[in-house]
Amino acid sequence: MLSQRFLLLRSAASFTRRSFCTGGALKQGKQGKAPDMIEGNPQFHVSNVRNRLREIVGASTNWSDHQQAMAERVSLSSMLAKSQNELPAKRMKDSYLEVHLPLGSEPQLREKYLTHHNTVRFGRILEDLDSLAVLISYSHTYNSELKRSPLSIVTALVDKIDMRQHVIYPDCDIKFTGHVTWVGKSSIEAKIHMSQYRDGAYASVLDATFVMVARDPGNKRAAFVNPLTPEGPEEERLLQEGEANKSRRVELSTASLLKVAPTQDERTVVHGLFLNTLDTNTVSFRSRILPPNSVWMEDAKLKGLEICHPQERNIFNRIFGGFLMRKAYELGWANACSYGGCRPSLVAVDDILFQKPVEIGSLLMLSSQVCYTQGTYVQVRVHSEVFDPLTRQHNTTNIFHFTFTSDRDVPNIMPKTYGESMLYLDGKRHFDQTVAC
Numbered sequence: 001m002l003s004q005r006f007l008l009l010r011s012a013a014s015f016t017r018r019s020f021c022t023g024g025a026l027k028q029g030k031q032g033k034a035p036d037m038i039e040g041n042p043q044f045h046v047s048n049v050r051n052r053l054r055e056i057v058g059a060s061t062n063w064s065d066h067q068q069a070m071a072e073r074v075s076l077s078s079m080l081a082k083s084q085n086e087l088p089a090k091r092m093k094d095s096y097l098e099v100h101l102p103l104g105s106e107p108q109l110r111e112k113y114l115t116h117h118n119t120v121r122f123g124r125i126l127e128d129l130d131s132l133a134v135l136i137s138y139s140h141t142y143n144s145e146l147k148r149s150p151l152s153i154v155t156a157l158v159d160k161i162d163m164r165q166h167v168i169y170p171d172c173d174i175k176f177t178g179h180v181t182w183v184g185k186s187s188i189e190a191k192i193h194m195s196q197y198r199d200g201a202y203a204s205v206l207d208a209t210f211v212m213v214a215r216d217p218g219n220k221r222a223a224f225v226n227p228l229t230p231e232g233p234e235e236e237r238l239l240q241e242g243e244a245n246k247s248r249r250v251e252l253s254t255a256s257l258l259k260v261a262p263t264q265d266e267r268t269v270v271h272g273l274f275l276n277t278l279d280t281n282t283v284s285f286r287s288r289i290l291p292p293n294s295v296w297m298e299d300a301k302l303k304g305l306e307i308c309h310p311q312e313r314n315i316f317n318r319i320f321g322g323f324l325m326r327k328a329y330e331l332g333w334a335n336a337c338s339y340g341g342c343r344p345s346l347v348a349v350d351d352i353l354f355q356k357p358v359e360i361g362s363l364l365m366l367s368s369q370v371c372y373t374q375g376t377y378v379q380v381r382v383h384s385e386v387f388d389p390l391t392r393q394h395n396t397t398n399i400f401h402f403t404f405t406s407d408r409d410v411p412n413i414m415p416k417t418y419g420e421s422m423l424y425l426d427g428k429r430h431f432d433q434t435v436a437c
């Protein structure tokens with residue numbers, strides 16, 4: 001435990017914005033295998049991340065002990081700050097973390113990450129990113145006077161993941177670097193950069209932005225997090241970007257099609273699609289014809305079910321957010337694959353919302369829908385809900401948005417009902433936000 005804490009602190013000391021963006025300067029290594037030690041940048045192995053999180057919150061390693069561990073955690077409530085002013089301000093470097101996934105150097109690790117097509121399972125990367133975002137948030141809120149953190153830090157949102165390249169190689173070392181870039185009262189924005197070591201240098205793979213929320217030890221109410229003090233113009237910029245991200249999220253949620261009518265331009269799009277599907281022979285509003293090279297939305301769905309076993313729990317005895325993302329991603333990918341008739345590549349992950357925790361033992365129903373297409377692009381939405389067989393109630397827990405691209409043009413997706421048209425517009429909004437601009 002001590003040595004891992006040492007690693008966290010050392011990595012903070014070696015923080016540079018440059019290493020966050022580019023992976024920093026490296027000594028020459030073999031193809032796919034990064035050098036063992038980078039001067040001033042100690043390595044933190046990915047398999048230590050979960051253990052470290054367990055230690056920080058005092059989670060049980062056995063499911064049979066989880067109730068006792070939970071009861072012990074609830075007793076930490078008295079350690080919570082009564083206001084944010086009580087907590088010392090932290091710097092961005094205090095939460096800086098560098099984590100290595102040595103797929104090139106440790107072949108035994110590869111199995112877990114390998115697809116049938118000899119690429120890396122992106123769902124596994126989503127799991128690692130989620131665990132890392134949590135660890136970064138705990139590093140920000142770290143209090144050396146406490147043995148355990150009283151905070152339960154959960155993933156509220158994956159704001160976006162921008163892919164810088166489509167292929168992730170299964171035999172090259174991966175490095176994640178990240179830190180907190182903005183804080184609210186109880187929310188934390190963390191950015192993570194992932195790069196891969198190839199041909200003697202680290203190349204960018206993706207940039208991810210997460211929003212985490214701190215809760216009390218019982219995960220019932222919001223809890224204050226340390227303020228953040230930027231140092232220098234670059235950090236000022238990141239902080240302002242975080243503030244702008246928050247305003248953008250509020251605007252987006254206010255303009256949600258679940259709350260307000262589509263814009264004039266959007267209404268024109270929907271009416272154009274409707275006119276395109278009218279049967280000119282019958283001149284009736286009701287008889288609809290599928291245009292050539294198109295697929296009705298109702299025929300572009302794929303569903304799945306997960307029984308949420310204790311093995312997939314997080315440190316707070318709920319289902320791990322990364323697992324939910326992996327399952328949703330894999331279903332979305334399979335749907336895009338069957339829709340386009342070829343293996344799609346991921347372009348962006350956007351606005352994954354964790355609305356409600358998923359309890360252990362839940363029946364989790366995942367439902368994916370191709371909701372927008374353009375040229376080679378397929379926009380997929382995955383909705384997940386828990387179903388209680390006793391009360392027969394359904395409750396939405398998550399909504400995921402993925403953008404894929406194929407190596408050829410895909411058929412046009414065609415909404416038939418008003419509800420499907422809203423899904424289409426929502427997909428278009430996500431597509432325009434991530435790809436078109």
Ligand SMILES: CCCCCCCCCCCCCC(=O)SCCNC(=O)CCNC(=O)[C@H](O)C(C)(C)COP(=O)(O)OP(=O)(O)OC[C@H]1O[C@@H](n2cnc3c(N)ncnc32)[C@H](O)[C@@H]1OP(=O)(O)O
Pocket residue numbers: 050053054059060061130131134153154155156157183184185186187188211213215221222249313314315316317318319320321322353354355356357358
């Ligand atoms: C045990 C051994 C196992 C080991 C396994 C190891 C795994 C390791 C991995 C461990 C990994 C563990 C990780 C996991 O696996 S976490 C599991 C996945 N995540 C969840 O289950 C979370 C589900 N969602 C919720 O519980 C609620 O919706 C939350 C708590 C998120 C918000 O609830 P609510 O809305 O009622 O909260 P509030 O009104 O009091 O607001 C509080 C703050 O939250 C901000 N906010 C809210 N929503 C959003 C949003 N969408 N975008 C941006 N911000 C948002 C809001 O602005 C405010 O900020 P501020 O103004 O205070 O700053």
